[in-house]
Amino acid sequence: MPSSKATEAQILEITQELLQRRGYDGFSYRDVADRVGIRSATIHYYFPAKADLVVAVAERYRSDFATTLAEILADDSLSALEKVAQFADIFRQTAATNRVCLCGMLASGSKSQSDKANQHAQEFFGDLQAWLEDVFAAGRQDGSIRALAEPRRAALSVVAALEGATLMAYNARDLSQLDEVIAEALDGLRP
Amino acid sequence: MPSSKATEAQILEITQELLQRRGYDGFSYRDVADRVGIRSATIHYYFPAKADLVVAVAERYRSDFATTLAEILADDSLSALEKVAQFADIFRQTAATNRVCLCGMLASGSKSQSDKANQHAQEFFGDLQAWLEDVFAAGRQDGSIRALAEPRRAALSVVAALEGATLMAYNARDLSQLDEVIAEALDGLRP
């Protein structure tokens, strides 16, 4: 039964879900295998070690996220502030599906997993910060975002607040506090 | 060799450290036993199940944290803004010792551990928010903090940002971004 490409994609999909819900130490090859409908040995064929599997998921996640951010950025119908709102909504959707940001989860599991996973998480946060900084600059042009004293620092703070609030929403199984944090962040950007 | 009180305290101390560094699924009774210098069966005498041990650590953590916050609050030599700065410094110290906030870590491990641990984390975040809200009000009196449109929401955002930034600092093994987030938060409170 050669599903080849489909099998690998399913393994990545399911692993990402488990990773966002339970973290590196919270799922096993068997958990993934059961949900995909294969045997755990098959996963080792695609990903020899657990570290390989998790790094592959991290790369896929960053790539998908980058695509989404590029699409938001390219949408000329949105003001810069609305782009930040859409950015925040990604985190909201994550929490709404009972998950944490993958890289937030990887950051919390820094000790067990490979250094490569940590590095991906770190670079991911840097990507988000840089994207927000760009949008802040555009917002100064289109007038939707006020002039910020330290745009780099403000962008970092928004990323940190969203990561923290998503974690809290996941824990409480309640989005209301995340919504408040998002509202506070957007209000802080308005002219 | 009856160390009694001392043994239980050591178990809690070591467990807290492991919990903040590796999370619920990242440490075992044997890890704790090895560091305390006892056998894992001894831990079961004090804490029958792992869930009991973790809940006990969470209670101790919340209690210790509450004491620290009460001390800061009672210090009349500090302005309200300086009290917020000391509050933020607790997170900085946590990251400086290569740890995450215990409740931030418990929040990320929501699936494996007991519901009670999740609840403690949730209540902990509520405690921090309420404390900050009080200090914000005091800051309006002593003039060290500006009038905030939504103090409750602002307090929540500060908690979320500190939790997120501590996680990022832990992952990157670098405090500089946490320092930036703290500076940004304090600047946002100044009159």
Added chain:
DNA sequence: GTCTATAAGATGATAGAC
């Protein structure tokens, strides 16, 4: 209180048949 001994199950990983 703390130990030894041990159970019963899960884990990441490999070898080799098909």
Added chain:
DNA sequence: GTCTATCATCTTATAGAC
């Protein structure tokens, strides 16, 4: 590619000696 079979190790937890 996917399977069965198996390994060595680790996990939480218990029973009972001292």
